[in-house]
Amino acid sequence: MKTLKENFLWGGSIAAHQCEGAYQEDGKGLAIMDLATQGSYGVPREFTKQVEPGKIYPSHEGIDFYHRYKEDIKLFAEMGFNCLRISIDWSRIYPSGDEEVPNQKGIEFYQRLVDEMLSYGIEPMVTLYHFEMPVEIVRQYGSWANRKIIDLYLKFAETMFKALNNKVRYWVTFNELNHVDPMSKASDMFTYLVAGIKYSELENPKQILANIGYNMSLASVKAACLARNINADNKVGCVFGITPFYPATPHPDDVLAAFKQTMRDFYQVDAMCFGQFPQYKINEYISNDININILEEDEKFFFEGRLDFLGFNYYQSEMSSTLNTKQTSENRGLHGGYINPYLEVSDWGWPIDAKGLRYMLNLVYRRYNLPIIITENGLGAADEVTANNEIIDDYRIKYLNDHIRELKKAVIEDDVDCFGYLMWGPIDLVSATTGEMKKRYGFIYVDKQDDGSGTLNRYRKKSFNWYKEVIASNGESI
Numbered sequence: 001m002k003t004l005k006e007n008f009l010w011g012g013s014i015a016a017h018q019c020e021g022a023y024q025e026d027g028k029g030l031a032i033m034d035l036a037t038q039g040s041y042g043v044p045r046e047f048t049k050q051v052e053p054g055k056i057y058p059s060h061e062g063i064d065f066y067h068r069y070k071e072d073i074k075l076f077a078e079m080g081f082n083c084l085r086i087s088i089d090w091s092r093i094y095p096s097g098d099e100e101v102p103n104q105k106g107i108e109f110y111q112r113l114v115d116e117m118l119s120y121g122i123e124p125m126v127t128l129y130h131f132e133m134p135v136e137i138v139r140q141y142g143s144w145a146n147r148k149i150i151d152l153y154l155k156f157a158e159t160m161f162k163a164l165n166n167k168v169r170y171w172v173t174f175n176e177l178n179h180v181d182p183m184s185k186a187s188d189m190f191t192y193l194v195a196g197i198k199y200s201e202l203e204n205p206k207q208i209l210a211n212i213g214y215n216m217s218l219a220s221v222k223a224a225c226l227a228r229n230i231n232a233d234n235k236v237g238c239v240f241g242i243t244p245f246y247p248a249t250p251h252p253d254d255v256l257a258a259f260k261q262t263m264r265d266f267y268q269v270d271a272m273c274f275g276q277f278p279q280y281k282i283n284e285y286i287s288n289d290i291n292i293n294i295l296e297e298d299e300k301f302f303f304e305g306r307l308d309f310l311g312f313n314y315y316q317s318e319m320s321s322t323l324n325t326k327q328t329s330e331n332r333g334l335h336g337g338y339i340n341p342y343l344e345v346s347d348w349g350w351p352i353d354a355k356g357l358r359y360m361l362n363l364v365y366r367r368y369n370l371p372i373i374i375t376e377n378g379l380g381a382a383d384e385v386t387a388n389n390e391i392i393d394d395y396r397i398k399y400l401n402d403h404i405r406e407l408k409k410a411v412i413e414d415d416v417d418c419f420g421y422l423m424w425g426p427i428d429l430v431s432a433t434t435g436e437m438k439k440r441y442g443f444i445y446v447d448k449q450d451d452g453s454g455t456l457n458r459y460r461k462k463s464f465n466w467y468k469e470v471i472a473s474n475g476e477s478i
C-alpha cells in the first residue's frame with residue numbers, strides 16, 4: 001500500500017512581520033506592514049504614511065518572536081516538526097533597501113534562528129519576500145513597478161544566500177505575488193500586501209500592475225539563478241496563493257468564467273516553470289495598450305531560472321457566476337468570486353473545501369510536473385480559553401484532518417508528487433488580511449489580544465497533541 005514519502009516534510013509556516021515584533025530593534029528599518037493598522041474582514045484596512053502615536057500597528061510587537069523564538073522552536077520540535085518555513089524581513093537586512101552594506105545585526109538574528117532550528121533537526125525553508133519590503137523603496141522608487149527594484153532585491157537575496165549558505169537548502173523567492181493580476185480589479189489590501197501600494201490611488205492601474213507582475217517574475221528567475229550559482233544544492237521555489245473557482249451552474253458561460261478565474265493565478269507560475277514569460281499574457285497586454293519593458297537578456301533568465309519546486313497556499317475555493325443566479329454583493333468571496341452554497345464557511349467567511357485541495361494538487365501537478373509542497377493551509381478561528389488555560393479546538397482538528405486526508409488521496413490515489421505539508425500559523429500570530437490577533441490558526445495559543453493587552457504566554461491547544469500524532473505516524477493516523 002502506497003503511503004506518504006518516508007522523508008515527507010511536516011511542519012508549519014510563519015512570516016516575519018506577523019510574528020517577530022521588535023520593529024525598531026537592532027537597526028531594522030520601517031517595512032510596509034509597519035504602517036498597516038488594524039482592520040477587519042470586508043472593510044479595507046487602513047494604511048498610514050507614517051507611524052502615528054496611539055494607533056495599534058500589529059507588526060510592531062507581533063507575538064514577540066524576535067525575543068522568544070527559542071521557546072517557540074522548542075515547542076515546534078516537541079510536535080515533531082522536521083520543517084519550518086520562515087521569512088526574512090528585508091528591512092532588517094537593508095533598512096532602506098539601497099544601502100551599500102547590510103545590517104549585520106539583522107543577518108545575525110536570522111543566523112541564530114536557523115541554527116536553533118537545525119539544532120532540533122528542523123529543515124528551514126526560507127521565504128525572501130512575504131509582504132515585507134522597506135518603505136523607502138516604495139517612497140523613492142515606486143515599488144515593483146520600477147525595474148530598478150529587481151537589483152535591490154537581488155542584492156538582498158545574495159546577502160541572505162551567502163549568510164545562510166550550507167544551512168538552508170529550500171529557498172522561496174516570493175509569497176503569493178499572484179494576487180495582483182493586471183486584468184482584474186485588485187483590492188487595496190492585496191496590492192498593499194504584495195507591493196506596498198494602494199490600488200485605488202493608481203492612475204493607470206493596469207499598466208502598473210502589469211509592470212509589477214513582470215518585474216517580480218523576472219526577479220524570481222534571476223534570484224533562482226543566483227542561488228544555484230552560489231550553491232548547486234540550493235533548491236528554489238516560489239509560493240502561490242491558489243484558489244479554485246467552480247462554475248455556479250453548468251451553463252457554458254459559467255464554466256468558462258470559472259476556468260478563467262482559476263487560471264488568472266497562473267501566468268506567473270507559467271513564467272517561472274515553462275522557461276519563458278507566457279506569450280498569451282504579452283498578447284493580452286498588447287491588445288490592452290499595456291507596454292512592458294522586456295529586455296533581450298530577460299529571455300535567458302526565464303529559461304535558466306526555472307523553479308525546482310512549487311509551493312502553494314490553499315485556504316478556500318470560490319464560485320464563478322455570470323448569470324445573476326441569486327448572487328449578491330454580500331455573497332462575494334475574498335478573491336472576487338462568490339461563496340459556494342454547498343460549503344460551510346469559517347468565522348471570517350472563508351469557504352471550507354478540503355476536496356478543493358485535492359483538485360488543485362492534481363491540476364498543478366499535471367500542468368507543471370514539478371514536486372509540490374503545501375506551504376500554507378489552516379483555519380482562522382476565535383478560540384476560547386477555559387479557566388484552566390485549555391483550548392479545545394476540535395473545529396481546527398477537523399479542518400486540518402479533512403485537508404490532510406485529501407492531500408493523501410492526491411498522493412496515493414492520483415500519484416501527485418507532494419513532498420510536504422506546512423500548515424499556516426502553527427503558533428497564533430497576527431492576521432495578514434485583518435491585522436487581528438483574534439483570528440487564530442495555531443496549535444499554540446499566544447496570550448495577546450487585539451487591544452494590545454496580554455502576557456504573551458504560550459499554551460498548547462488540543463490540536464497540539466493531535467498534530468504531534470499525525471507527524472509521528474507520517475500521516476497514518478488520519
Ligand code: BGP
Pocket residue numbers: 015018175176241313376380424430431432433434439
Ligand atoms: C496567506 C498569507 C499569510 C497568512 C494567510 C492567512 O495569504 O500568505 O501571510 O496570513 O494568508 O490569512 P489571514 O492571516 O489574513 O487569515
